[in-house]
Amino acid sequence: MKRIDRAFLAPLLAGVFAFATQAYGADSVFTTLPLATVETAPLLVSADMRDGMDLSGEWNWSIDPYRSGIAGFHGEAPNRTEQRWLDIDVRKALAQDNRELFEFDLDHDRKVRLPGSWLAASPEMRHYQGLVWYRRHFDSPAGRKGRYFLRFGASNYATVVFVNGQPVGRHEGGFTPFAFDVTRLLRDGDNQITIGVDSAATAATVPPPVTDWENYGGVTRDVKLVHASDTYVDSAWVRLTAEGKIAVDAHLDGPAAANQPVQLKVAGLPFDLKGRTDAKGNWRATATAPRALIRWTPESPKLYDVTVAAGEDTWRDRIGFRTIERRGADILLNGKPVFLRGISMHEEEISANPARVITPENARALLGEIRNGLHGNFVRLSHYPHSEVMTRMADEMGLLVWSEVPVYWMVAWSNPSTLATARNMLAENILRDRNRASVVIWSVANETPVSDARNTFLRTLIGDVRRLDPSRLVSAALLVERDKAAAVPTMTMADPLADDLDIVSINTYNGWYTPDRLADLPKSVWNLPADKPLIFSEFGADAKAGFHSPDGMQKFSEEYQAEFYRKTLEMADRVPTLRGISPWILKDFRSPRRQNPDFQMGFNRKGLISETGHRKQAFSVLAEYFARKAGEPKK
Ligand code: GCU
Numbered sequence: 064m065k066r067i068d069r070a071f072l073a074p075l076l077a078g079v080f081a082f083a084t085q086a087y088g089a090d091s092v093f094t095t096l097p098l099a100t101v102e103t104a105p106l107l108v109s110a111d112m113r114d115g116m117d118l119s120g121e122w123n124w125s126i127d128p129y130r131s132g133i134a135g136f137h138g139e140a141p142n143r144t145e146q147r148w149l150d151i152d153v154r155k156a157l158a159q160d161n162r163e164l165f166e167f168d169l170d171h172d173r174k175v176r177l178p179g180s181w182l183a184a185s186p187e188m189r190h191y192q193g194l195v196w197y198r199r200h201f202d203s204p205a206g207r208k209g210r211y212f213l214r215f216g217a218s219n220y221a222t223v224v225f226v227n228g229q230p231v232g233r234h235e236g237g238f239t240p241f242a243f244d245v246t247r248l249l250r251d252g253d254n255q256i257t258i259g260v261d262s263a264a265t266a267a268t269v270p271p272p273v274t275d276w277e278n279y280g281g282v283t284r285d286v287k288l289v290h291a292s293d294t295y296v297d298s299a300w301v302r303l304t305a306e307g308k309i310a311v312d313a314h315l316d317g318p319a320a321a322n323q324p325v326q327l328k329v330a331g332l333p334f335d336l337k338g339r340t341d342a343k344g345n346w347r348a349t350a351t352a353p354r355a356l357i358r359w360t361p362e363s364p365k366l367y368d369v370t371v372a373a374g375e376d377t378w379r380d381r382i383g384f385r386t387i388e389r390r391g392a393d394i395l396l397n398g399k400p401v402f403l404r405g406i407s408m409h410e411e412e413i414s415a416n417p418a419r420v421i422t423p424e425n426a427r428a429l430l431g432e433i434r435n436g437l438h439g440n441f442v443r444l445s446h447y448p449h450s451e452v453m454t455r456m457a458d459e460m461g462l463l464v465w466s467e468v469p470v471y472w473m474v475a476w477s478n479p480s481t482l483a484t485a486r487n488m489l490a491e492n493i494l495r496d497r498n499r500a501s502v503v504i505w506s507v508a509n510e511t512p513v514s515d516a517r518n519t520f521l522r523t524l525i526g527d528v529r530r531l532d533p534s535r536l537v538s539a540a541l542l543v544e545r546d547k548a549a550a551v552p553t554m555t556m557a558d559p560l561a562d563d564l565d566i567v568s569i570n571t572y573n574g575w576y577t578p579d580r581l582a583d584l585p586k587s588v589w590n591l592p593a594d595k596p597l598i599f600s601e602f603g604a605d606a607k608a609g610f611h612s613p614d615g616m617q618k619f620s621e622e623y624q625a626e627f628y629r630k631t632l633e634m635a636d637r638v639p640t641l642r643g644i645s646p647w648i649l650k651d652f653r654s655p656r657r658q659n660p661d662f663q664m665g666f667n668r669k670g671l672i673s674e675t676g677h678r679k680q681a682f683s684v685l686a687e688y689f690a691r692k693a694g695e696p697k698k
Contacts (some may be wrong), residue, residue, distance in 0.1 A: 092230065092233070093233060096233040098232065098233055099242070101494055104232070104242055105244060106494055107242050108298040108299060111287075113289050113291060114291075120176060121176060122177045122199040123173065124174070124181065125169055126194070126195050127259070128193050130194050133194070144166050147259065149165075150227050170198065178285055180219070180280055180281040180283055180418045180420075182277065182418060184281075190655075192263050192280060193263055195260050195262075196258070196259050196260075198255060200255045201256070201288070202252060203251060204290070209291055210295065211245055211288055211290055213226065213243050213256065213286070213289075214242035215242070215282065216451065217283050218234065218284075219260070219279060219280055221235050222234045224243060224257075225257045226254065226256055235487075236487065236488045237262070238449075238488070238492075239495065240284075240491065260282060262281070267475045267481045269468070269470060269481060273473065274469075274471055276409055276653065277655065283450075294318055294323070294375070294376065295315065295378070296376055296378035297315065299311065299313040299378050303385060303386055308351055308352060309351075310348070311336065313340075313345070313346045313347075315373055316344060320343075320344030321341070322341075322342065323339065323340045324338075325373045326370075326371070326372045327348070327371050328372070330369070332353045332355055333355070334353050358384055358397045360385065361462060364458060364461035365384075366383050367382055367383070368381055380498050382498050383500025385397050385500050386534075387536060388536075389565045389595070389596060392595060394596050394642050394643070401463075402642060403598060403644070403645070404437070404440050404644070405441030405442055405463070405465070406645055407443040407646065407647050407648045408649045409445060409648065409650070410449045410450065411650065411653065413429065413675065413676040421449070421452050426453045426456040428676075429649065430442065430453070430456055430457060433462060434461065436678070436682065438686055440461070440693075442462050443467070443506075443600060445465075446509050447468065448466060448468065448495070448496075451496065454502060458501045466504065467507075468524070470509070470520075470524070471510070474511065476516035477516045482520055482523065493505060493528065494531070497531075504537070505532065505537055506568070507538075507539050509570075510542055510570055513557075513558055521539065525564070536565040538564050538566040539564060540568050540601060541569055541570070542570060543556050543558075543569055543571070543589075551583060551587060554589050556589075565596075567597050568597075568599075569597065569598070569599055570601035571601070572601070572602060573631075581627055581629075584633070591638070592640070595640065596642035597641050598643040599635055601647040602644075602646050603669035604623060604627040604628075605618070605619050605662065606623065606625075607661070608668075608672075610662065619661070619662040624679060624680065625684050628646070628688075631646075632685070648669050649670060650673070651666045651667065651669070651672070652670065
């Protein structure tokens, strides 16, 4: 059944996705299994609030560096001896019949707790990029009725899924959710799930192989067997419009989706909106918001329990109601100008040995440093969609969010399957988080070189955002041109994409990647559009926690980083259209590009806190700046 607002994506998602075309033969399971996309797969919006069985916990795993579970030695389909997903007990089969041969035995292999990247699973896996197989068993719920969906919060990068030895489907992209209807594959008693996860990046993937962060391979977010009735609310988007109305777009899936009575309620408010789905199971309606509605703001992040009831099913979510818009160079939150006091952040918990495990506690610890430590009201979740645990926590703690897809540096702009991958990833991200009051900016790219192919690629993504969610602002982290002859640092925004964006966002590293004297930074000249808000989406300097240079002049010292912040903030304050900053970065993070043995040891050290949470001097420089900003009367 065609779904409402994303039919325009279908034709372009029909193409074969990037990963498959590069890494696997045409007949491998990574190319032949049905591909989960926003057009083909269940969305299960707000799945984390649905009934079901949490399948996180202990799984067996096994590496497959030569992908022998995918292709034989002449590239043909693997024969039985290599088919990791087979629904048999290998140890018993080998003991019973010596004509049998199996080069694996997932049921008796090593164990690891999921979610969590395999990079931290065992020392030899620290730098492993490639294919890993996982398996677990579970008892199916007794007296099953209704539908059962196997849902992954995220699995990096390409994933194939089998249940009870049967092929289920595949997904591409390491940072967004996907699900499969496995109702007909479940059996009474013991069931087994086998998945293959390949983290290898290729020139065609999104992101491409070279980035400045660790490629955490594996199942990095929750796995859940979600239960719903035969006909259920697959997606619902509930928000406050600029006209002060509560609007809903919902889509039912199932035999009774068409012409079904539906009801939207907001607990704690006199709001009860009734309607009926159309022939396609879609419902769209608006009604004036009750006067008693308390709008969501960072200072008072009010959330409401919202339900959409349809037949036997009740969809639930916790939603804040607010508006966000741009007027000239101002960003207006609930109609009032707002300054975004932010910081950038990678999805990596505070730990000496992070595994990209974002529990509510880990999310609260990270966002707490911003909210309570830095007096911030904004976080740039870079450079890819972070866990919904993080965006829900931002809703709860009152932090505005910049959400981004990993179209980063050198992407294969002219490769149609790379574009299809990026479009689907963007749509998965928006459809997952459209109900998050905290999310106010969708970013389509970071530091990408201007070219016709790139402009076309990114304009397609911007168009998708505007169609999928016209209620939020669109941006991208851009670079500027530097006038090398000028006496003072002189930068000009010459990127044509700036015209297509709501917010001009700039990454600048003058004084770190340039030989500029920090004292000269405040004299900088910025030639920028006067009618658009500016966000300095990145600036920063590395500092090894505990390394000090009394004269403050040595790079990698805390003193140099602190002075870099003082001078850059002084510079920023002189730019008339400045409406926000998200310096690079809250916490030191793993990056294979950073190998200075004295200061980096595999970490990018631009954090204001170390990987274990130690605050550096620059932390208080930014905290003081934000405390002052928060106290300042709005322009
Ligand atoms: C870039 C990039 C980041 C990177 C940072 C740095 O601007 O966007 O991903 O980590 O600079 O060089 O530290």
